[in-house]
Amino acid sequence: MHFILIWVSFILVLSLSEELDHEHFLLFSCSLFYAIYLYNLISPIALSLRETLLLFNVPTLILWYLVFVYNDFLCLNPISHQTFISLFIFYLYFNFYFYYKSCNS
Numbered sequence: 001m002h003f004i005l006i007w008v009s010f011i012l013v014l015s016l017s018e019e020l021d022h023e024h025f026l027l028f029s030c031s032l033f034y035a036i037y038l039y040n041l042i043s044p045i046a047l048s049l050r051e052t053l054l055l056f057n058v059p060t061l062i063l064w065y066l067v068f069v070y071n072d073f074l075c076l077n078p079i080s081h082q083t084f085i086s087l088f089i090f091y092l093y094f095n096f097y098f099y100y101k102s103c104n105s
Contacts, residue, residue, distance in 0.1 A: 003039060006032070049102040057095060064088055 010032050014020060047055070068088075072078045 003036070006035065006039075050099060053095070053099055053102065064091070 010028070014025070014028060067074070068081075068084060071081075071084065
């Protein structure tokens with residue numbers, strides 16, 4: 001709970017600051033990273049394999065969405081939507097397989 005409050009307050013403070021430049025953003029981001037590191041030293045977080053897989057899938061799904069939306073713009077030879085959806089379903093199948101396989105182990 002403390003981690004969520006720290007993270008939300010960090011995002012709110014950065015979004016409300018009007019004169020934020022790159023150097024201060026880097027400084028604040030490094031300070032938050034260091035605070036999270038210290039918090040993890042005090043009370044380490046133990047994640048199971050299933051939780052780790054779920055956490056790694058969030059940025060990957062965002063990338064899948066970006067590639068799907070900007071496929072025509074980013075590629076010289078864009079792939080068809082049917083091919084893209086079939087690759088995405090193949091990717092989801094492997095994720096579900098490893099997710100449920102880790103549950104039974």
